[in-house]
Amino acid sequence: MTDLERKVYRILYNMSxxxxxxxxxxxxxxxxxxxxxxxxxVKNLMSREELTWDKEKREWKFK
Incomplete structure (x- = not known):
């Protein structure tokens, strides 16, 4: 995971x-x-399945 991916992941996680x-x-x-x-x-995180988007609940799911 690159620094930017890690930073985006943490921001999404903490805000969610x-x-x-x-x-x-x-x-x-x-x-x-x-x-x-x-x-x-975000695409890289989703392709590695570390991050997914739940369309029904409109929220991020984390590994």
Whole structure:
């Protein structure tokens, strides 16, 4: 897991504990990276099944 992937994972995990899904603007501000880098990191996490999106509940699921 790269540093950016780890950072995005932790942000999503910590914010989801309080029932809040961060917006792309939140992620850009907290990581200091562009939308393209963040999307790539999330795709990588999802491809390794460390992170999944529950469409019904509209929340992240973590490994």
């Amino acid at each position: 504990r309080f029932r809040k899904n961060p917006s792309m603007e939140d992620l850009k501000r907290k990581t200091g990276k562009s939308e393209a880098f963040i999307r790539k990191a």
